[in-house]
Amino acid sequence: MVQSITAEELRDKIDTDDDFVLFDNRNAEDYENWHIGGAKNVEYSASDDELIGDFDQYREDVDEDDAIVSVCARGKASKAFAEWLEERGYENVTSVADGMEGWGQVYDVVPIATRDDDVEILQVQRRSKGCLGYIVGCKRTGEAAAIDVTRHRQEFVDAARDHGFSITAILETHIHADHLMMGGRKLRDELEVPYYLGSEIETRDPQFEYDPVEPNGTVEVGEITIKGIHTPGHTTGSTSWLIEDEAVMTGDTLFVESVGRTELQFEGEDAEDASAVLYDTLQTLMTLPETVNVLPGHFNVTDDGRYVGVTPGTPMTATIGRIRRHNEMLQMDRDEYVEAAFENIPEKPPNYEEVIATNEGKRELESDEEAEELELGPNRCAATEDSVVADD
Incomplete structure (x- = not known):
């Protein structure tokens, strides 16, 4: 009888370098658009109990006693495929019960080192999409801010609670193009706490209520001061949040391994103009103290499941000083930067126009299933698919 594992258990097998073969039983198009690294x-x-793909090409490489894991969209086809393998003598086969839908909900909560013992920062990593959110907690008061909350808001509530915090404020860096922001707004309503965005978000004409923070304005969370820095370029309304002199949450403006792209809000020459604006924004961020940790809103995940310049489950951060010295695009002048930003730009995120409209409050979701469909695939919010950070 086929045994099942959860997507979280699959993550653990990957992280511990377990020796197994992973088969993805979805159609070729869905597989090419997005799959787990190493999956065949x-x-x-x-529904037809039928093998459609070519398993024979792998027979020489897979022995009957090898560990095999199968995954599909929601667990039905992978279970049937696992049974098909068992009938043919393969003895160690499991299927992922919640499939790629479950994989899309796998999170890691990673502490970020701080110099101030009264400040605790947790990085909430959504492994499949490369989304990063944060809990910023004040140890003196037990209050915390949640930043860039994803649709799976309970992950943030649990992360805060497990570390002794209660969420008393929610902040967003910008209108996201790759994932839905409903989690933050729903959490605001459930907890009855303020929901902060930079005041320049008004350029996007959002159709929802929020608490605006003027450029260089502050939000107090316990005894922690969070300063809003207007950082336009990726979008007109982007705001980075400076946590004392510990860290800056940069959203999709600046990443550990790359920089933000501009043509998710803008088109044509407007995107090039926005890229020049982003260049100036990045140079401004580089004037922060070099010990400040950059904590971005995403990390790069390729369509074939590779992680670019980062390792899930470990802190994804770099200091201002390191980025200033090693990010090759930040060594360019403005004209060179704008040209480089459009040389090898990745495809746009799947369904990005519908995601943006939903996040602006201008489009209603019909169901949870629609939300899952809109969020399928990696984020693609960086200007480059490969890292632009030089090695030491």
């Missing part, structure tokens, strides 16, 4: 594609139809 063999399509299987659960």
Whole structure:
């Protein structure tokens, strides 16, 4: 009888370097658009109980006693494929019960080192999409801010609670193009706490209520001061949040391994103009103290499941000083930067126009299933797919 594992258990097997073969049983198009690193594609139809893909090409590489894991969209086809393998003598087969839908909800909560013992920062990593959110807690008062909350808001509530904090404020860096922001607004309503965005978000004409923070304005969370820095370029309304002199949450303006892209809000020459604006913004961020940790809103995940310049489950951060010295695009002048920003730009995130409209409050979701469909695939919010950070 086929045994099942959860997506979280699959993550643990990957992280501990377990020796197993992973088969993805979705159709070739879905597989090409987004899959787990190292997965082999063999399509299987659960409804017809039929092998559609080519398993024979792997027979020489997979022994009957090898550990095999199968995954599909929601667990039905992968279970049927696992049973098909068992019938043919493969003895150690498991399927991922919640499939790629479950993989899209796998999170890691990673502490970020701080110099001030009264400040605690947790990085909430959404492994499949490369989304990063944060809990910023004041140890003296037990109050915390949640920043860039994803649709799975309970992950943030649990992370705060597990570390002794209660969420008393929610902040967003910008209108996201790759994932839905409903989690932050729902959490605001459930907890009855303020929901802060930079005041320049008005340029996006949001159709929801929020508490505006003027450029260089502050939000107090316990005894922690969070300063809003207007950082336009990726979007007109982007705000980075400076946590004392400990860290700056940069959203999609600046990443550990790359820089933000501009043509998710802008088109044509406007995107090039915005890229010049982003260049100036990045130079301004580089004037922060070099010990300040940059904590971005995303990390790069390629369509084939590779992580670019980062390792999930570990802190994804770099100091201002390190980025200033090693990010090759920040060594360029403005004209060179704008040209480089459009040389090898990745495809736009799947469904980005619908995601943006939903996040602006100008479009209603019909169901949770629609939310899942809109969020499928990696984020693609950086201007480059590969890292632009030189090695030491």
